[in-house]
Amino acid sequence: MAVALLGRALAAFSSARHILRCSTAYSMEKWFSKQSSYDNYPKPPLTAYFRFVKDQHHIFRKQNPDLSIVEITKKIAYAWKELPVSEKQTYEAAAKVDRQAYKEELAIYKAQLSPTQRIALKEEKRRKLTKRKGTRKKRELTVLGKPKRPRTGFNIFMSEHFQEAKGISVQAKMKDLNEKWQNLPSSQKQTYLQLAEDDKVRYENEMRPWEEQMIDIGRQDLVRQKNRRLKIPTVAKKKDGEHFLKKEG
Structure with a gap:
């Protein structure tokens, strides 16, 4: 079933590309992707909490090898809640430095774009952000162990x-x-x-x-x-x- 779905998706994508290739909008996006790919967009920094999660995950996993990822995540969340203010400030300070560096990188990146590229970037960013928010929300709820919604x-x-x-x-x-x-x-x-x-x-x-x-x-x-x-x-x-x-x- 997965193979069939993939085949249909590729066919639909090929068809869409053929149609879009005839449009000005597609030409702009295609040119933009060659000149300055959205993949080069500066990566947003981790928050203080997720820096803590990244540091602690392997430790909690080693200490609790039989627990699921959901249970491990809950333990880390409680550990963050109980973390002394002085230790939290260390993570928050590091996150603040990363945020400032990110802002500077973003300013440099945008300054190099032409008006046409900026339009294409804005649309691409909007599309990816919408998709990413949905995926991130779903993943977060799964990690936090939210009960599955009732079936009809x-x-x-x-x-x-x-x-x-x-x-x-x-x-x-x-x-x-x-x-x-x-x-x-x-x-x-x-x-x-x-x-x-x-x-x-x-x-x-x-x-x-x-x-x-x-x-x-x-x-x-x-x-x-x-x-x-x-x-x-x-x-x-x-x-x-x-x-x-x-x-x-």
């Missing part, structure tokens, strides 16, 4: 019957499975719908402790809006001469 009844049905579906291409198989799903007797379809409901319960049960962990390591931005205040204590209130700490959540 059709998703479960499709995963069970994909190999036996008619057709060679993915599109053909999906079309066949969709038709079978639409014609599936209600009694059989209900089985998959119930499995989907069970998967929703599984997802919620796994998400709550995961979101608590994200709050613990300072990644509240990954927590769903409805749970943003989870485990965050309010200001202590005075009552009958005593102080009580009330938790919201």
Whole structure:
């Protein structure tokens, strides 16, 4: 299946190149790539935290050979959280130096570009940035061990019957499975719908402790809006001469 997908992708790419070659925009991008490739764009520096991860990963891996990459990453995240301020400042200072060097390299790089190249660079950067953000976000959530989203009844049905579906291409198989799903007797379809409901319960049960962990390591931005205040204590209130700490959540 992977080979077939690759073949289709290459065919589509070749066709797209043939069409774009006739356009001014493509000519500009092609010329730009020869004169000053986007690959030469200065590489953004690592943040203080990721410098720490890079330094510590092999150490934690050696100390915990039986743990998964997700568990190792969690340990490193907690180690960063507990790291003394003086040691964090070392990483932050190094990151600051790298950022300044990056800004200087970027200024030199942009100064060498012609107006036409700058337009091509801006468009290429926008396209790659959008793709990179999506990939990075997905990879980050995987590393942090975010529970998989619940599947629908059709998703479960499709995963069970994909190999036996008619057709060679993915599109053909999906079309066949969709038709079978639409014609599936209600009694059989209900089985998959119930499995989907069970998967929703599984997802919620796994998400709550995961979101608590994200709050613990300072990644509240990954927590769903409805749970943003989870485990965050309010200001202590005075009552009958005593102080009580009330938790919201």
